[in-house]
Amino acid sequence: xxxxxPTVQANGTTYRWPLRPVVVVCIDGGxxxxxxxxxxxxxxPNFRRFVSQGFxxxxxxxxxxxxxxxxxxxxxxxxxxxHGISGNFYLDTATWQPVxxxxxxxxxxxxxxxxxxAAGAKVVSITAKDKLRKQLAKGLDVxxxxxxxxxxxxxxxxxxxxxxxxxxxxxxMDKPGMYSMELSLFVLEAGLKLLKERRPDLLFxxxxxxxxHKWSPDEADALRFxxxxxxxxxxxxxxxxxxxxxxxxxxxxxxxxxxxxxxxWLQDILDAKFGKDETIVICPITDAFVAHHGALGGxxxxxxxxxxxxRQIIDHISGIDGIELALDKATACRxxxxxxxxxxxxxxxxxxxxxxxxxxxxxxxxxxxxHRLRTHGGVSEAKVPFILSRPLNDAYKVKAAGAPLKSxxxxxxxxxxxx
Amino acid sequence: xxxxxPTVQANGTTYRWPLRPVVVVCIDGGxxxxxxxxxxxxxxPNFRRFVSQGFxxxxxxxxxxxxxxxxxxxxxxxxxxxHGISGNFYLDTATWQPVxxxxxxxxxxxxxxxxxxAAGAKVVSITAKDKLRKQLAKGLDVxxxxxxxxxxxxxxxxxxxxxxxxxxxxxxMDKPGMYSMELSLFVLEAGLKLLKERRPDLLFxxxxxxxxHKWSPDEADALRFxxxxxxxxxxxxxxxxxxxxxxxxxxxxxxxxxxxxxxxWLQDILDAKFGKDETIVICPITDAFVAHHGALGGxxxxxxxxxxxxRQIIDHISGIDGIELALDKATACRxxxxxxxxxxxxxxxxxxxxxxxxxxxxxxxxxxxxHRLRTHGGVSEAKVPFILSRPLNDAYKVKAAGAPLKSxxxxxxxxxxxx
Numbered sequence: 001x002x003x004x005x006p007t008v009q010a011n012g013t014t015y016r017w018p019l020r021p022v023v024v025v026c027i028d029g030g031x032x033x034x035x036x037x038x039x040x041x042x043x044x045p046n047f048r049r050f051v052s053q054g055f056x057x058x059x060x061x062x063x064x065x066x067x068x069x070x071x072x073x074x075x076x077x078x079x080x081x082x083h084g085i086s087g088n089f090y091l092d093t094a095t096w097q098p099v100x101x102x103x104x105x106x107x108x109x110x111x112x113x114x115x116x117x118a119a120g121a122k123v124v125s126i127t128a129k130d131k132l133r134k135q136l137a138k139g140l141d142v143x144x145x146x147x148x149x150x151x152x153x154x155x156x157x158x159x160x161x162x163x164x165x166x167x168x169x170x171x172x173m174d175k176p177g178m179y180s181m182e183l184s185l186f187v188l189e190a191g192l193k194l195l196k197e198r199r200p201d202l203l204f205x206x207x208x209x210x211x212x213h214k215w216s217p218d219e220a221d222a223l224r225f226x227x228x229x230x231x232x233x234x235x236x237x238x239x240x241x242x243x244x245x246x247x248x249x250x251x252x253x254x255x256x257x258x259x260x261x262x263x264x265w266l267q268d269i270l271d272a273k274f275g276k277d278e279t280i281v282i283c284p285i286t287d288a289f290v291a292h293h294g295a296l297g298g299x300x301x302x303x304x305x306x307x308x309x310x311r312q313i314i315d316h317i318s319g320i321d322g323i324e325l326a327l328d329k330a331t332a333c334r335x336x337x338x339x340x341x342x343x344x345x346x347x348x349x350x351x352x353x354x355x356x357x358x359x360x361x362x363x364x365x366x367x368x369x370x371h372r373l374r375t376h377g378g379v380s381e382a383k384v385p386f387i388l389s390r391p392l393n394d395a396y397k398v399k400a401a402g403a404p405l406k407s408x409x410x411x412x413x414x415x416x417x418x419x
Numbered sequence: 420x421x422x423x424x425p426t427v428q429a430n431g432t433t434y435r436w437p438l439r440p441v442v443v444v445c446i447d448g449g450x451x452x453x454x455x456x457x458x459x460x461x462x463x464p465n466f467r468r469f470v471s472q473g474f475x476x477x478x479x480x481x482x483x484x485x486x487x488x489x490x491x492x493x494x495x496x497x498x499x500x501x502h503g504i505s506g507n508f509y510l511d512t513a514t515w516q517p518v519x520x521x522x523x524x525x526x527x528x529x530x531x532x533x534x535x536x537a538a539g540a541k542v543v544s545i546t547a548k549d550k551l552r553k554q555l556a557k558g559l560d561v562x563x564x565x566x567x568x569x570x571x572x573x574x575x576x577x578x579x580x581x582x583x584x585x586x587x588x589x590x591x592m593d594k595p596g597m598y599s600m601e602l603s604l605f606v607l608e609a610g611l612k613l614l615k616e617r618r619p620d621l622l623f624x625x626x627x628x629x630x631x632h633k634w635s636p637d638e639a640d641a642l643r644f645x646x647x648x649x650x651x652x653x654x655x656x657x658x659x660x661x662x663x664x665x666x667x668x669x670x671x672x673x674x675x676x677x678x679x680x681x682x683x684w685l686q687d688i689l690d691a692k693f694g695k696d697e698t699i700v701i702c703p704i705t706d707a708f709v710a711h712h713g714a715l716g717g718x719x720x721x722x723x724x725x726x727x728x729x730r731q732i733i734d735h736i737s738g739i740d741g742i743e744l745a746l747d748k749a750t751a752c753r754x755x756x757x758x759x760x761x762x763x764x765x766x767x768x769x770x771x772x773x774x775x776x777x778x779x780x781x782x783x784x785x786x787x788x789x790h791r792l793r794t795h796g797g798v799s800e801a802k803v804p805f806i807l808s809r810p811l812n813d814a815y816k817v818k819a820a821g822a823p824l825k826s827x828x829x830x831x832x833x834x835x836x837x838x
Contacts, residue, residue, distance in 0.1 A: 036821025056820035401475035402455025
């Protein structure tokens with residue numbers, strides 16, 4: 001570390017210049033229960049080494065426990081109340097149309113990597129799905145030697161747009177399918193190769209949760225995925241870096257004993273009570289790839305068109321078996337640190353074993369193909385791993401002793417908190 | 420450790436024989452914010468050493484965040500749902516009278532210290548206030564060399580009842596007042612002297628939160644108390660023990676800018692709406708010593724006499740500014756892991772800056788004497804320190820990486836989890 005290297009401010013947090021490259025990995029859907037099971041079984045030697053020699057705990061993720069909100073929390077170091085991305089969608093009550101929240105113009109504040117890039121660092125962000133790419137690249141001028149791309153559109157990479165091109169031949173891998181564990185592994189292999197060749201200062205590598213939606217910690221394919229993750233994490237850590245591992249959200253089994261999903265069809269329930277078109281249920285888990293969960297999650301939003309009050313909605317649905325919380329906007333935003341201007345009249349959280357959909361007729365569950373429904377979005381899925389390959393320094397041991405660990409602190413801990 | 424020493428089972432957890440004496444201290448009201456402040460200021464060298472060389476994090480306490488429920492969680496290793504003590508009081512709906520829940524007959528399951536005592540260990544429990552003593556001593560035959568007493572009744576100790584007598588001359592200290600920091604320090608000095616003279620296997624030392632109710636982390640008297648704690652913790656740790664420090668609950672400032680308490684007088688509100696005697700509000704923080712908080716807390720229970728439904732109560736109070744959650748019995752018990760048979764029809768949690776009372780006329784706030792009201796009971800006060808003087812062994816590093824830390828695991832971590 002050169003003594004002349006500046007500190008960097010992002011959204012109120014001060015970061016020192018990294019002592020060595022910092023690689024933050026978001027293991028999408030990486031519920032702590034996978035590690036609990038596999039580590040207890042003596043698997044995953046590299047994870048085990050980080051836990052033993054570095055730092056490991058379970059942190060509070062941001063709410064709702066979805067992918068976009070939490071990736072933005074990780075990359076900005078702030079809760080959703082601050083960065084504004086509280087789901088994949090919100091409802092624009094001027095048009096009554098859902099608005100996709102994956103545009104960088106909706107992200108409030110700067111990303112940590114963009115602030116470091118502006119200070120002269122070289123940064124990389126790679127994601128499995130393209131939906132995250134543009135927000136992660138907010139404020140980043142890739143012509144300055146940075147890299148930002150997704151596996152999903154890897155074959156379309158250009159130097160102008162992504163800071164890299166011809167990725168498939170460069171990496172020597174085929175493009176993986178959207179529903180495969182290789183989609184995530186590709187992100188990590190590309191990050192490792194960039195690390196070896198260019199040694200950037202900060203890397204953010206964000207995976208996809210197809211595996212965790214599909215397989216529980218008891219299933220061999222989940223172990224196989226984690227063993228492959230463990231292998232590449234070992235190779236990453238060998239590059240004299242600080243490796244930080246967290247998740248955007250956990251994952252819960254939401255099926256019954258017969259293997260059928262425990263679903264509350266909330267739009268149908270509200271339509272039956274208040275009439276069609278009086279309320280609008282938005283499932284903020286929805287994106288272009290929903291076969292593995294049928295757009296069913298543990299958190300939905302309900303807007304009223306004006307005739308029905310939030311209190312009436314809450315009264316009607318609070319007693320439904322499987323509804324854990326039905327909260328008015330102010331309460332939901334205060335409890336979960338979410339942005340009020342993008343919150344619904346009522347925020348609804350389901351119990352760990354239950355999910356919520358809108359209308360039965362609009363959810364295609366064919367993609368589950370005999371698998372149990374595993375999904376996320378609620379409080380039950382808001383606990384995530386928080387693992388560093390290096391031990392904390394004393395100042396951050398003190399910090400960890402004095403306040404609950406938040407996953408959005410992962411860059412702070414990885415950059416400022418390690419020895 | 421003799422190889423013939425047995426393992427001990429308590430409430431489903433297996434404990435190995437302690438490698439050395441284990442001293443668990445419940446710093447009543449020991450909100451993590453005190454340590455955050457004082458450690459950041461470079462104070463408390465012994466705490467700092469434990470944080471640096473041992474293990475330190477912030478754990479989830481049991482709900483509600485009151486003294487009795489959490490002391491019972493610590494001493495049994497279970498949540499309130501399991502041990503049954505969910506407050507200082509519950510309402511017996513056969514008689515409609517509040518029942519004090521501090522009797523050992525209401526505690527379900529065994530204490531960890533009683534199970535160890537039955538296996539041949541020597542154990543000690545000392546509390547500041549007598550209300551906890553009998554529950555902590557459940558199943559303990561003090562004639563077998565164990566000790567159990569409270570500072571409150573220290574002058575009444577007998578060998579038959581407490582396993583010790585003439586404590587004041589033995590310790591060489593005067594009996595402290597019920598409203599003093601010495602009430603807690605006395606507990607620790609007595610524990611240290613017993614440790615030196617008898618070297619028991621397990622000690623549970625439970626303090627009182629008079630200081631934290633009275634002074635914020637910004638006030639000099641709070642620092643003075645923590646410096647005195649730090650001093651005796653240093654002397655305890657020097658005795659070749661494992662020292663474990665946690666709290667029963669945190670503490671929040673619940674006054675407004677003018678210094679007046681932000682109180683919701685819930686019984687008055689319910690009486691005005693539903694008529695007198697239709698609902699009964701129980702403040703489970705109430706005990707014999709309430710001058711420092713006026714029996715105002717962040718969690719109350721509402722029973723209906725039969726005419727009013729839980730839903731009607733929830734509808735009426737949910738919108739009140741300062742009410743964070745108003746939950747029916749089933750939801751409250753599921754969310755907070757509390758025992759349904761001792762839960763009210765409605766459980767009410769206030770926001771961090773607000774407290775809840777029953778009827779204004781029945782709360783005496785004279786004891787606050789110009790101090791800001793600081794109290795606890797809600798979700799905002801359910802995060803507590805979790806500090807060990809020795810580092811975790813690898814198995815417990817794995818455990819901490821795989822599941823959120825619960826304060827009721829403190830004996831488990833201290834006995835099984837240290838090197």
